[in-house]
Amino acid sequence: MPRILTYNVHRCLGTDGQLSPSRIADVIAAYEPDVVALQELDVGRLRTGGIDQAHAIAQALGMHVHFHASLKVLEEEYGNAILTHRPSQLMKAEALPGWARKPGLEPRGALWACVQIGGTDVQVINTHLGLRRHERLAQIDALLGPQWLGHPACREPVILVGDLNATPRSRAYRWLTSHLWDAQAQVPLPRPKATFPSRLPMLRIDHAFVSRSVRVLRVETVRTPLARVASDHLPLLVEFQVGQVKGHRPAFAHAQE
Template sequence: MPRILTYNVHRCLGTDGRLSPSRIADVIAAYEPDVVALQELDVGRLRTGGIDQAHAIAQALGMHVHFHASLRVVEEEYGNAILTHRPSRLVKAEALPGWIRRPDLEPRGALWASVQIGGTEVQVINTHLGLRRHERLAQIDTLLGPHWLGQPACRDPVILVGDFNATPRSRAYQRLASHLSDAQAQSGLSRPRATFPSRLPMLRIDHVFVSRSIRVLRVETVRTPLARIASDHLPLLVEFQIAHGKGHKPSLAHAQE
């Protein structure tokens, strides 16, 4: 069964202070995902040795990569990526709105790739939302709007993943969960798995949301000793199955399951 993994890699800086893209790749490789969504990647930045972390991790995994820079300063970039060994194409990669009262906040973005899985085109959107409630709500409005999930090309099956900086009690999470299913809720776990901070996870802010044709089979937070130190977040892995009768809109009236 196909697997997708979302992982905020914290520019590959571990909780032990060590910088290591290869360690991040090792954490991921142990679970053999088909699609990987990464947040907080440095590309060509002095602070992380000028490495293209997106391509370094993809190369180590034998995957190709779609990268979007949320932040650019001269030749330095910082952003999110979708990696896969499956046939794929980048559909869209753009900035998300901030909060008009706080133009100094970190820029945020999202990218959308269409990935061929078992003869079906799965629309995968990866994002990393802001830390402030007002900016998160504006960003979610955009993602639910006509240029992203509301776009005709964004047809079921759809998977929206990333670091949302939003717990299940937040308005931001609840807005998303009223349109798509939280994979953890759908999986029937008696106790949802937190992902942050990695050493002692208490917050559930990394999520996988799925449209109605995707049946979640298993959800796991990767809690290996290596994962606990490779980043300040734990990866979230979802194993799923695609139901027949694809090709519908992702159903923005789909209630949380």
């Protein structure tokens, strides 16, 4: 069954202070995902040795990569990526709105790739939302709008993943779950799978949301000794199956019928 993994890699800086894209790749490789969504990647930044972390990890995994820079300063970039060994096409990669009253906040963005899995085009959106409630709500509003989930091309099946910086009690989370389903709610789990901080995970801020034609078979956080040290977040892995897809309406239009 296909698997998708979402992982905030914290610019490949581990909790031990060591910088290692190869260690991040090793954490991912052990679970053999078909699609990988990464957040907080450095590309060409002096602070991380000028490495293109997105391509380094993709190369180690034998995958191709779609990268979007949320932040650019001269030649230095910082952002998110979707990696896969499946046929794929980048559909959109753009900035998300911030909070008008706080224009100096860190820029945020999202990217959307169409990934062919088992003969079906799966729409995968990866994002990393802001730290402030007001900016997260503006960003969720944009993602639910006509340029992203409401776009005619963003039809079933759809998976939205990423670091939302929002717990299940937040308004941003509740707003998303009024349109898509939380993957963790689709399988019987003894307790919710927290992802942050990696050494002693207490918060559930890394999420996977699915449209109705995606059947979630398994959800787990990767809690290996290597994962606990490679980043300050743990990866979230979702194993799924794609069901019958009918019609061409935007995916989120189906979610609460």
